[in-house]
Amino acid sequence: MAVRIRMDGQILCAALHPAEPGDTYVPDGLHEQLSSELKVLVTEPMRCKGGRGGHAMHGEWWWRDRIPAEAEVDPFYLGRAS
Numbered sequence: 001m002a003v004r005i006r007m008d009g010q011i012l013c014a015a016l017h018p019a020e021p022g023d024t025y026v027p028d029g030l031h032e033q034l035s036s037e038l039k040v041l042v043t044e045p046m047r048c049k050g051g052r053g054g055h056a057m058h059g060e061w062w063w064r065d066r067i068p069a070e071a072e073v074d075p076f077y078l079g080r081a082s
Contacts, residue, residue: 016059
């Protein structure tokens with residue numbers, strides 16, 4: 001699952017957001033290292049009642065130290081079982 005980093009710094013799921021001029025494409029392997037292994041790139045569960053409604057609703061990722069206050073980070077990225 002690749003992501004696109006927009007010129008404004010927004011990190012978006014490449015499958016849910018079309019490319020725009022200036023995007024930096026982060027391929028699957030690097031994205032997997034950043035999210036699944038290092039857990040420095042996080043998102044919400046695919047669907048959730050709280051937060052922003054889940055990854056499927058917005059397709060947004062955040063650096064672990066820049067999580068929006070209203071986001072409900074998937075427990076996987078916090079080292080807890082869901």
